[in-house]
Amino acid sequence: MIVVKVGGSAGIDYDAVCADLAALWQQGQRFVLVHGGSGETNRVAEALGHPPRFVTSPSGYTSRFTDRETLEIFEMVYCGKMNKGIVERLQRLGVNAVGLSGLDGRIFEGKHKDSVRAVENGKVKVLRGDHTGTVERVNVELVNLLLGAGYLPVLTPPAASYEGIAINVDGDRAAAALAVALSADALLLLSNVPGLLRNYPDEGSLIPAIPANDVESYLDFAQDRMKKKVLGAAEAVQGGVKRVIFGDARAGQPVSAALAGAGTVVS
Template identity: 35%
Template sequence: MTVIKIGGSLISEGVYVKVLDNLKSSGLKNFIIVHGGGNEVSKLQKAMGKEPIFVTSPEGIKSRYTDLETLEIFNMAMRNIGTKITSYLNSLGFKAINISGVDASFIKAERKKKLIVIDEKGRKRVIEGGYTGRIKEVDSSFLTNLINLGLIPVISPIASGYEGEILNVDGDRGAAAIASSVRASKLIIFTNVDGVIMNGKVLDKLKLEEAKEVLKKVGPGMDKKLLACIEAVENGVEMSLITSGKTEKPIEMALNGVGTKVVKE
């Protein structure tokens, strides 16, 4: 089993179809797609007169602040993206189905009631948590049943809370949780760069402990991708990969290990 995460940068640039086209020609079997779409959420927020707000954790990880209005916009944008990907896959002859973690509550997350953030003066502050969730459970049997029916799940990163809330969850870390749950052999995160770049060079292969050290040095956006790769491998995925989705044959390149690989040892 392979879990494929299509980054929001590829969606906003309109090049995500390269990944989907190559799925057909590569002959890859048994895969699940998870998508992002942060740029599209921000674009829709601005169109609706709401400026996006981002917060930074003490660890330096930047995230979208999700109040109730932002959650509704997030839900709209993600469902729209999921529908587009599903429709395109079906046009290629696949049988894809767009779902989110709310469907059958197959992704359960705990709402973050409070957030510790770093303010503009570098001080720690505690703020209301909004509608962001920390994934606690993934029902792998739900996904397995869909796959056994010949369907390809296209998953939007939205989860069910334990009190009936709809929650925004990070797409990269959501993909890692899904990959671990279904015991995938690979997690492939497609983005708009060739991998983790340090000193102008793409890092080819990182063992877990090396990846944790590099995590301290990478910038916003890549930090969550690398963290997701670490979490996936820590929880049983054989290999995680961050690679470009902008090449002519991104799936084949990824299956050949082109990009930054994270492995246990």
């Protein structure tokens, strides 16, 4: 069992990812796919006159401030356009994919964080009305029910809070929690870069391997949202996942290439 997370940044080739996944699925390999949609969400939010607002925490993590309106736009894109676009591609390739959000059946569940500490103009402010959280529980029974019946689950944020409210969660860390809960053999975090770069954006500075017991020290190389991937990788290996690979989803056969060791391999 392999968990594949494909991001939502510009340049990702979803046709290539789906074609590769479908070929491997038809050879008998089992997957759960988790996807993002940040680039398209930003575009749609701008078009709807509610531009995205990103905040940086005092510890340097960047996240989307998700008020109710942003959450609804987020759902339109992640659960609508992105999720159904991927399911349609897989269906056309003969794979019976089922697209669900983390809300459905509480596949992803966690605590709702209503406020966020953000650094703005050098000062720390507390912003309220945020719909975010972190995945703490995964409904593996539902995922296994689908897999056992021959369906390929295609999952996306948001998650459900314990009160049943939709919360925006980081897709990389959700995929890591899922990989741990499923005792996955590998977690692939595919994006629009060759892997973790020592000197971002120099693609020649790819870090080919990271020892599993030292992932957190590589956080220093990651800026912005890449930090969440490194954190997700650390959580996955600490939870017993044997291999986490940061791979390139821009062309070729992204899943096969990552499984063959292209990218940054954490093991």
